[in-house]
Amino acid sequence: MKKNNETVTKLRTGDEVIVIAGKDIGKKGTVQKISKFNNKAVITGINMMKKHTKPNPQLGETGGIVEKEAAINLSNVAIWNPKKKIADRISFQIDGDKKLRVYSSDKKEIKS
Numbered sequence: 473m474k475k476n477n478e479t480v481t482k483l484r485t486g487d488e489v490i491v492i493a494g495k496d497i498g499k500k501g502t503v504q505k506i507s508k509f510n511n512k513a514v515i516t517g518i519n520m521m522k523k524h525t526k527p528n529p530q531l532g533e534t535g536g537i538v539e540k541e542a543a544i545n546l547s548n549v550a551i552w553n554p555k556k557k558i559a560d561r562i563s564f565q566i567d568g569d570k571k572l573r574v575y576s577s578d579k580k581e582i583k584s
Contacts, residue, residue: 481506481546482562482573483513487582490559491518493548500552504541512543519544553577 483489483503490500501515521542527535550559553575561576573582 481508481511483546483549483551484573488552488554489513489515489549490552491515491544491548492550492559494519494544496544506546507543510543511546513546513549514541514543515549516541551575551582555580 483506485503485506487503488500489503491497496518499518501517503513503515505514507513519542520539523538523540525533525535525538527533551562552558553560556575556577558577562573562582563576563579565572565574565579574580575582
């Protein structure tokens, strides 16, 4: 059951996606983490930001400027179809008692 402010996303962790809007348009990466509550995802190599950190000798961390990925809105990414080499949408097919995720353009199953 869906809770308040929770949206259902068709993307999953490990999917290869392409950015279709924003400063990183055209870049590809894999989904690391999805937050359903604020409709955002963290993708490898996309939306890089610099964070200034203090050293913490108890944890053995050195200080400095660290570059890491920030979350990007799910409306700005689309799944990458490797066969057709295009950004695609996701639809579902019922196969017996299984519900399969498929690419909308060629109805092939999404392997993740």
